[in-house]
Amino acid sequence: MEQPRDMASKLSEQGYRLTPQRLMILSAIDNSDNHISADEIYAQIVAKYPNVNISTVYRTLELLKRLGLVTETDLGEGRVRYHPAVKGHHHHLLCQGCGAIIDLDEPLLASLKNTLLREYNFLPDLRHLAILGRCLKCS
Amino acid sequence: MEQPRDMASKLSEQGYRLTPQRLMILSAIDNSDNHISADEIYAQIVAKYPNVNISTVYRTLELLKRLGLVTETDLGEGRVRYHPAVKGHHHHLLCQGCGAIIDLDEPLLASLKNTLLREYNFLPDLRHLAILGRCLKCS
DNA sequence: TTTACTGCAAATCTTTTGCATCAAC
DNA sequence: GTTGATGCAAAAGATTTGCAGTAAA
Numbered sequence: 585m586e587q588p589r590d591m592a593s594k595l596s597e598q599g600y601r602l603t604p605q606r607l608m609i610l611s612a613i614d615n616s617d618n619h620i621s622a623d624e625i626y627a628q629i630v631a632k633y634p635n636v637n638i639s640t641v642y643r644t645l646e647l648l649k650r651l652g653l654v655t656e657t658d659l660g661e662g663r664v665r666y667h668p669a670v671k672g673h674h675h676h677l678l679c680q681g682c683g684a685i686i687d688l689d690e691p692l693l694a695s696l697k698n699t700l701l702r703e704y705n706f707l708p709d710l711r712h713l714a715i716l717g718r719c720l721k722c723s
Numbered sequence: 724m725e726q727p728r729d730m731a732s733k734l735s736e737q738g739y740r741l742t743p744q745r746l747m748i749l750s751a752i753d754n755s756d757n758h759i760s761a762d763e764i765y766a767q768i769v770a771k772y773p774n775v776n777i778s779t780v781y782r783t784l785e786l787l788k789r790l791g792l793v794t795e796t797d798l799g800e801g802r803v804r805y806h807p808a809v810k811g812h813h814h815h816l817l818c819q820g821c822g823a824i825i826d827l828d829e830p831l832l833a834s835l836k837n838t839l840l841r842e843y844n845f846l847p848d849l850r851h852l853a854i855l856g857r858c859l860k861c862s
Numbered sequence: 863t864t865t866a867c868t869g870c871a872a873a874t875c876t877t878t879t880g881c882a883t884c885a886a887c
Numbered sequence: 888g889t890t891g892a893t894g895c896a897a898a899a900g901a902t903t904t905g906c907a908g909t910a911a912a
Contacts, residue, residue, distance in 0.1 A: 596912095599866095599912095600866085600867095601866060601867065601910085601911050601912070602911080602912095603866095603867065603868075603910080603911070605867085605868070606867090621901095622901080622902080623900095623901080635868095635869075636868085636869085637868070637869045637870070638901095638902090639868085639869075639870085639902085639903075639904080640867080640868060640869075642901090642902060642903070643867080643868085643903090644867095646903095658797070658799040660797045662876090662877090662900080662901075663900085663901060663902095664901090664902095677839065677843060677845045677847070679845070680848070686843060686845060688839075688843070693835070696832070696835055700816065700854070700856075704816060704825060704827070705858065705859035706816045706818070706825060706854075706856055706857070706858055706859070707856050707857045707858075707862045708816070708854045708855070708856035709819070709855050709856045709857070710854070710856075713854065715839070715845075715847045715849070715852065716847070716848050717839075717845055717846050717847035717848045717849075718845070718846045718848070719844065719845055719846075720844035720845070723846045738887095738891095739891085739892090740885085740886050740887070740890095740891065740892065741886075741887095742885080742886070742891095742892065742893075744892080744893070745892085760876095761876080761877080762875095762876080774893095774894075775893085775894085776893070776894045776895070777876095777877090778877085778878075778879080778893085778894075778895085779892080779893060779894075781876090781877060781878070782878090782892080782893085783892095785878095801875080801876075801901090801902090802875085802876060802877090803876090803877095863912100864911100864912085865910100865911095865912095866909105866910090866911080866912095867908105867909080867910080867911085868907105868908085868909070868910090869906105869907100869908090869909095870905105870906090870907095870908105871904100871905095871906095872903105872904085872905085873902105873903080873904070873905095874901100874902080874903070874904090875900100875901085875902080875903095876899100876900090876901090876902105877898105877899080877900085878897105878898080878899070878900100879896100879897085879898070879899090880895105880896095880897085880898095881894105881895090881896095882893105882894095882895095883892105883893080883894085883895105884891105884892085884893070884894095885890100885891095885892080885893090886889100886890095886891085886892085887888105887889090887890095887891095
């Protein structure tokens with residue numbers, strides 16, 4: 585199995601410049617346990633490097649998306665969250681009581697995928713699926 | 724089976740006023756085949772009644788949501804869509820190629836719901852679920 | 863040296879809100 | 888006549904963009 589090269593190497597391999605801003609954005613994304621939003625990335629960086637701009641964060645996220653290095657998830661919060669594509673695709677259970685985000689394993693939805701293909705001729709992209717509801721504590 | 728009374732009657736029964744703006748908003752929602760967004764409702768009304776304001780649309784949608792008369796769906800378009808609750812809950816397949824919205828029947832996801840309950844102690848609210856992907860033509 | 867990348871400011875887009883007026887009841 | 892609903896204008900929050908200067912290669 586090939587060791588996944590890190591995002592910075594992939595950027596420079598493709599001819600994109602490795603600026604300090606990009607490196608900080610990459611590490612913020614990579615170090616985040618949960619999925620991180622643009623302004624969380626920004627806040628984390630501004631703390632150490634006060635004159636980065638949030639538009640740089642958005643432009644970098646746009647680039648990483650285009651290159652398939654990060655994955656975007658819309659949890660219906662009115663903002664979008666990102667996480668590294670190499671960490672694999674998750675499905676998300678978002679508790680509307682306490683806000684907990686539970687990651688779901690990929691195979692669980694395989695049968696749903698098959699059903700949709702078979703009965704609706706629809707090829708779902710389940711990589712960014714988010715399911716809202718309530719966890720045990722909150723229900 | 725009780726005949727579902729229309730949204731206007733329910734509003735006035737609950738002591739809310741039936742203004743012409745509200746009636747036009749209600750009929751826009753009710754006549755829309757697909758799920759309709761706030762600015763689509765607004766555009767439709769302004770055509771005939773040029774001095775309605777979009778904030779009235781938002782305030783009415785907020786009210787209808789609170790009363791359970793309309794249902795909100797976030798298809799990840801950066802805006803929210805609405806449809807009458809009496810038309811039942813749908814699950815949505817959104818084709819990212821051609822934009823088609825395919826409605827899915829409720830029972831289809833029953834087994835998913837059961838699995839999430841059993842294995843994750845999570846009670847999903849599947850009423851507003853949207854699944855992105857590609858239809859036969861576009862895949 | 864070249865030109866991709868950045869910071870800044872301003873624009874966009876959706877949704878929300880304060881406030882004085884207006885109209886449904 | 889009351890008070891809830893509206894229009895207007897402005898604010899808010901996320902994201903995008905134009906532009907001139909800067910720095911990675």
